[in-house]
Amino acid sequence: MTDTTNPLLADRPLPAFSRIEPGHVNPAVDALLATFRSEVERLVADPAARTFDTLMQPLETLEETLNRAWSPVGHLHGVKDTPALRDAYGEALEKLTDHSTELGQNRALYDAVKTLRDGADFARLDRPRRTLVDDSLRGFRLSGVALESPARERFAAIQNELSKITTEFGNAVLDATDAWTRPLADAELSGLPDSARAMLAQAARDKSLDGHLATLKGPVVTAILTYADDRALRAEIYRASATRASDQGPNAGQFDNSARIERIVALRHEAALLLGFDSEAHLSLADKMAGTPERVLGFLHDLAARARPVALRELDELRAFARESLGIDDLQPWDIGYASEKLRQRRFDFSEEDxxxxxxxxxxxxxxxxxxxxxxxxxxxxxxxxxxxxxxxxxxxxxxxxxxxxxxxxxxxxxxxxxxxxxxxxxxxxxxxxxxxxxxxxxxxxxxxxxxxxxxxxxxxxxxxxxxxxxxxxxxxxxxxxxxxxxxxxxxxxxxxxxxxxxxxxxxxxxxxxxxxxxxxxxxxxxxxxxxxxxxxxxxxxxFQAGMFLVRQLEFALFDFRVHLEFDPARGARALDILDEVRREVAVIVPPEWHRFPHAFTHIFAGGYAAGYYSYLWAEVLSADAFAAFDDAGIFDSVTGARYREEILAVGGSRPALESFVAFRGREPDPAALLKSYGLAA
Ligand SMILES: [Zn+2]
CATH class of the missing domain: 1.10.1370.40 (Neurolysin; domain 3)
Structure with a gap:
């Protein structure tokens, strides 16, 4: 680091934002990565470097030095982007991604950390240091570096295929979304607010058409299902949207994700077995607070049992309202959003503007x-x-x-x-x-x-x-x-x-x-x-309708978790069967048989949420239950606040989150707190 003119390499307490130019980015990243690589080589070659201070501390220093240079660049890319900065950022990001993959696959480094972990000194380290070593080893293991041939090669091949096929899954959803449009007659716009009409007019202009065009983009579908008075139109767009990228609906078979779902779930299962887990769900929980499938399922089933009666009451209320006020006698899935909005307007006549x-x-x-x-x-x-x-x-x-x-x-x-x-x-x-x-x-x-x-x-x-x-x-x-x-x-x-x-x-x-x-x-x-x-x-x-919202989230979470937990090579993924079973347990609105929700569930089949969708609700329970600790002494109670600061905030990731939560709350998280925070009787 001899370049003293590059502000990204300057050793100062805070970044010199006004002096950072796009031209500084790659020279700084190149210099830091070169140092990083040679230092790692030196560390793994030095048999004396197997203690925390001689192995992990230098790695922490290398990481933080890199972070000090990179974080202001990422920040400027977010808040003050220019074409030149974007190019420099993209180029450097690629180098950093390669670097981190290379580091995760460094077998010699893994062996060095493992030697430290197995050594007599490990037990004498304090808690944060032991956690750091264990986290590091877990990261290595989950990346497959600890496997021996031929499992190691097979694992890498699976990761490659998964990356390709999950990308295809996401692309099929995008293509299916773009493939369907429908011009709207003026009469069909009835009920839609000006903002929605403007959006539909823009959609038409984007395709060089006059008038208004319905598409399957999220905001358009939501607007039509929420506001359009035309029931047949709502039914049509509901069907087109709910069958995207599947074997059903107006574009049946064209972008069908059915085979991809099978393959993704099978490959994930195989990779999990290679790493020594019973399933993808077990693997997913290796670095999550919930820890075991039993705890996740227990949590979801418990919440479902409590939320479903509330959701049923809300649905009855909505049915009665639709019958009496809207003349809809047989409330269908494509009526739910529409009727709910009318009921909401009647009950709470205020807007954000107020x-x-x-x-x-x-x-x-x-x-x-x-x-x-x-x-x-x-x-x-x-x-x-x-x-x-x-x-x-x-x-x-x-x-x-x-x-x-x-x-x-x-x-x-x-x-x-x-x-x-x-x-x-x-x-x-x-x-x-x-x-x-x-x-x-x-x-x-x-x-x-x-x-x-x-x-x-x-x-x-x-x-x-x-x-x-x-x-x-x-x-x-x-x-x-x-x-x-x-x-x-x-x-x-x-x-x-x-x-x-x-x-x-x-x-x-x-x-x-x-x-x-x-x-x-x-x-x-x-x-x-x-x-x-x-x-x-x-x-x-x-x-409003918190119970119905909850059971919908529970349906997604249970489906995601069970699909990744129950895979059996002899029976296949059984995605639609499992979805049916889940719906029988939790859903209050059962969609038609042709509904193909999994085929566009990109969160879990094209994103990072496999066997992790439950975490949205899990995190809500944690925050609601933690806040409920202030119920007795008041929301500004500084004694409870100090305990929260000490047991949750101060310790960070240095110990398991469950342990931190129990230290603060005196017990494990209680789902009842979530229901209470939604205004539902627990
Ligand atoms: Zn956040």
Whole structure:
């Protein structure tokens, strides 16, 4: 690292954003990767390097050095992109991906870590160090590097085929989605709001047509099923959408994913067996909090038993409403969204626009900080001597009760061009202690895309926006309040991914509580507090049809988990049979026989959620149950807050999430908390 002019290689506490140019990216990454490779070679060649301090610490240093250079690049790519930066980023990302694959397949490095694990000194290491070693070994094993020939070659071949076939699965869904369109007569637009009509007109223009065009894109399908008065149109689009990429429906057989589902499930099963697991479901749980199939299934069945009676009541209510108010006597799946929207409008006549004047951004930020101070004892102080990438960006020191700087974080909140959409939290610096004892405090990025202020109005948020702000800040607290000095198991790193949303969803709860809203939700002109009636409506609207929502999620989760758990080469994947069985247990709305939901379930057949879809609900239980710990003493109780900070936030990934949860709550997570948070009697 002799290039002292490259700001990405400069050794300074925070990145010099204003000096980073696209031309710096690849020279910095090349230099760091070259050092990384030669250091790894040196480490594995040195038989003395088999202790934590001589093997794992140097690896942590190499990783963090790389992260210090790469995180500002990834960040700028997200918030201030240019064609030149995008090219440099893409080129460097490829090198980093290759590097990480190469590292995961480094058998000599695996052997070195294993020697350390098997050595007498291992037991004397502290908990975070032992966890780091075990996590590292598990990563190696799951990548197949520990296998011997010919299993090793077979495993690699399976991974290649899976990567190809899951991509084909996703492409078939995209192609099937694009292949179907239908021009709409003016009369068929009845019921659709202006925004939906504009979307349908745009769809027509995209195909150089006049008028309005229905497509199978998600927002179009949702708009038609929710608003279109024309029942036959709803039925038609429902059928076209529900049979995409299958052997049924208007394009039956053209993009059929049936054989791919069989092959994907079979290959995953074979790979899991090679790694020594009983099934893909067992393999999936190797790095998740839920741990065993029994716990996942027990959790899902238990939730189903409690949610289904509620969902049945909600459906009866909807049927009665449809009969009496809409003249629909035989409520069908394509009527559900439509009738529900009409019922929702009748019950809760308010819109996000009614709320926005009470939620100015600056007040929401101040409220967020006030919550953090009361519950976790940290204060945030803005600094104006930090090099930033845009005038809208801000930097804050996070101060502990004694005034010491514990962490830092950047915020960049307004939408603008060159900035990726959505909201996210990312890490800039990881907490890390050098061998000489120097501590690098953690630093986070918090990025949102809120409406900027105008000449005469401040930035006003929707309630959803405020939820997002608190959610991302929750991830930020996890990163910033860690007390683990090893980046790989500190903060968010190393946390099982079915538990990683606990701290973020936990923070969302505050935004639904009167006491917390009173800290900031005031009309920006009059100073009037958010009216009680409006808050009650918001909460009722949130809980509307919660039972029906839950059983639908349970149907997806149980299907995904059982398909990956029960595969038997003699019987095949049995995807449709299993789906039938699951529906008999949990569903309240049974779709027609031709429905082919699995054929477009890209989450699990083209994405990373195989045997992991349950984690959405799992994480909600964790956050609801953790927040319920504040029920007795109040949501700002600093004693409970300190315990949460110590047992959940501070420990990061240095011990199993289940252990952390039990340490905080005194018991395992209770699904009843989720039902209660949805306003359902537990
Ligand atoms: Zn999140």
């Amino acid at each position: 709320l926005k004047p009470y939620l100015p951004l600056d007040a929401a930020i101040a409220g967020l900080f006030a919550v953090a101070e009361r519950v976790f004892g940290v204060r945030l102080r803005q600094r104006d001597d930090v090099d930033l990438w845009h005038p809208d960006a801000r930097y804050y020191d996070v101060l502990d009760a004694d005034g010491s700087v514990r962490a830092g974080f950047y915020v960049d909140l307004y939408a603008r061009s060159g900035k990726k959409g959505g909201a996210w939290m990312d890490t800039c610096r990881n907490r890390r202690r050098d061998n000489d004892g120097t501590l690098q405090p953690p630093v986070a990025f918090l990025v949102c895309n809120f409406a900027p202020p105008s000449a005469d109005t401040p930035s006003l948020l929707t309630h959803d926006d405020v939820v997002t702000l608190f959610h991302e800040f929750g991830h930020g607290l996890h990163h910033m309040l860690t007390e683990i000095d090893l980046p790989s198991v500190g903060g968010i790193s190393g946390v099982e991914w079915d538990a990683v949303e606990l701290p973020s969803q936990f923070m969302e709860n505050f935004v639904w509580k009167r006491e917390a809203l009173d800290l900031f939700a005031r009309h920006w002109k009059t100073g009037e507090a958010l009216p009680d009636a409006l808050l009650r409506k918001m909460i009722a609207a949130r809980d």
